[in-house]
Amino acid sequence: MELNLDSEVLKAYGFTKENTTITQIGTGLINRTYLLSPLAEEQKYIIQQINTSVFKSPWAIAGNLKAISDYLAQHHPDYLFIKPIPTIEGVEMAHINQEFWRLLPFVPQTVSLDVLTDPKQAFEAAKQFGKLSRLLNNFDTQTLEPTIPGFHDLGLRYKQFTQALSKAPEALKKQAEIQIEDALNHKYILDYYTSYSQRDDFPDRVMHHDTKISNVLLDEETFKGVCVIDLDTIMPGKFISDLGDMMRTYLCAFSENETDLTRIKIRLPYFEAMIKGYLSEMKSILTETEKELILFSGRYIIYMQALRFLTDFLNGNIYYPINYPTQNLDRAKNQFKLLSELLINEKELQGIIDKNQ
Structure with missing residues (x-):
């Protein structure tokens, strides 16, 4: 499913509609999640809107993840912790038109399962x-x-x-x-x-x-x-x-x-x-x-x-x-x-x- 996000959300992370493709992914019921693929680089990203009807304080999420990420980086630097990538202004999330968005690195060669079979x-x-x-x-x-x-x-x-x-x-x-x-x-x-x-x-x-x-x-x-x-x-x-x-x-x-x-x-x-x-x-x-x-x-x-x-x-x-x-x-x-x-x-x-x- 091809989808265009608000260009301001993309702009907050240094992207434009012209240099990315965006596809909706995931089966979660809470947050809307998309795969963002820049045309000029191999790295892909997950861009996600936080559902503020469930999470009333999105900044609390951002603060928690930053605190944990900083701790793990200091004490367990080899652990893979999927932390949000700051906006080009260095903010943990993009706050655009009353919506909260975050960008995460996509981890290649991995799968997530919806059903356990083994x-x-x-x-x-x-x-x-x-x-x-x-x-x-x-x-x-x-x-x-x-x-x-x-x-x-x-x-x-x-x-x-x-x-x-x-x-x-x-x-x-x-x-x-x-x-x-x-x-x-x-x-x-x-x-x-x-x-x-x-x-x-x-x-x-x-x-x-x-x-x-x-x-x-x-x-x-x-x-x-x-x-x-x-x-x-x-x-x-x-x-x-x-x-x-x-x-x-x-x-x-x-x-x-x-x-x-x-x-x-x-x-x-x-x-x-x-x-x-x-x-x-x-x-x-x-x-x-x-x-x-x-x-x-x-x-x-x-x-x-x-x-x-x-x-x-x-x-x-x-x-x-x-x-x-x-x-x-x-x-x-x-x-x-x-x-x-x-x-x-x-x-x-x-x-x-x-x-x-």
């Missing part, structure tokens, strides 16, 4: 996310600003659910009766987390917060991990955010949009590969409390996502895009089924964790 891919992805957090183990998280406040705050998500429940029409509550009961019955997950949250050895770390497989670049021939991308949500958080999100998105062959719940099963080889990959980087820095919560991280994130889908359904589908009226309810059903599968298999899953610690 446990080795889960291993490589988990290893890359773990590596980034390990390298930033001594980084001062207090210097970072949350780019989506409360993003993985289960207490906040439960409160939003109860508020939606109190205001929802009776017809919607009737449709979601079983899922509402599931949400209330699993509140013990929030209570369990709360009992750990103030422990001294449960630190805030630099977390990616969106560890789906498409946010890792792999070598296009060997499928070895190269680097982590899509860093808008990199901010302080608990380690369970990244590991839990990997469990939520790697362990089942089908996404949250699958409506045949008999297909929602845990793939043990993918779980083991993911745990091996993540712990190969993180094992040396995880605290005793964090080690206790490795499997719990899956409970936490899957339950939170189920709550978010259910809350959106009760609110009248105001956040997640839908293709039919009950899609968010179906997504909630899907996630509660995934949670139940995780719980059913916990003994075997914990055995895999114990073997790899």
Whole structure:
């Protein structure tokens, strides 16, 4: 799909419509992303518009990435961190006509996957996310600003659910009766987390917060991990955010949009590969409390996502895009089924964790 961007955006980075070709790429739902190919050089670039309806403070993203990039350049200069390229005026982003744009280097000979088809891919992805957090183990998280406040705050998500429940029409509550009961019955997950949250050895770390497989670049021939991308949500958080999100998105062959719940099963080889990959980087820095919560991280994130889908359904589908009226309810059903599968298999899953610690 050929597309012309505002010439002022191109001008901010020293390009013109005449000396570049621009093609829309990517499957992300949040930011618009394009491949920019200058006619006079081999290097290609990614140019991306930041969605300010999701990211209310784009400068917070820019500030976080600069701080992390500077730290890695000083302490781990060989690590490939995909940082934005400043405008010709030296600014981290281009602010044109109330829109925010950034330019990133395109990494050649790499691929990003939308679907996992081999446990080795889960291993490589988990290893890359773990590596980034390990390298930033001594980084001062207090210097970072949350780019989506409360993003993985289960207490906040439960409160939003109860508020939606109190205001929802009776017809919607009737449709979601079983899922509402599931949400209330699993509140013990929030209570369990709360009992750990103030422990001294449960630190805030630099977390990616969106560890789906498409946010890792792999070598296009060997499928070895190269680097982590899509860093808008990199901010302080608990380690369970990244590991839990990997469990939520790697362990089942089908996404949250699958409506045949008999297909929602845990793939043990993918779980083991993911745990091996993540712990190969993180094992040396995880605290005793964090080690206790490795499997719990899956409970936490899957339950939170189920709550978010259910809350959106009760609110009248105001956040997640839908293709039919009950899609968010179906997504909630899907996630509660995934949670139940995780719980059913916990003994075997914990055995895999114990073997790899």
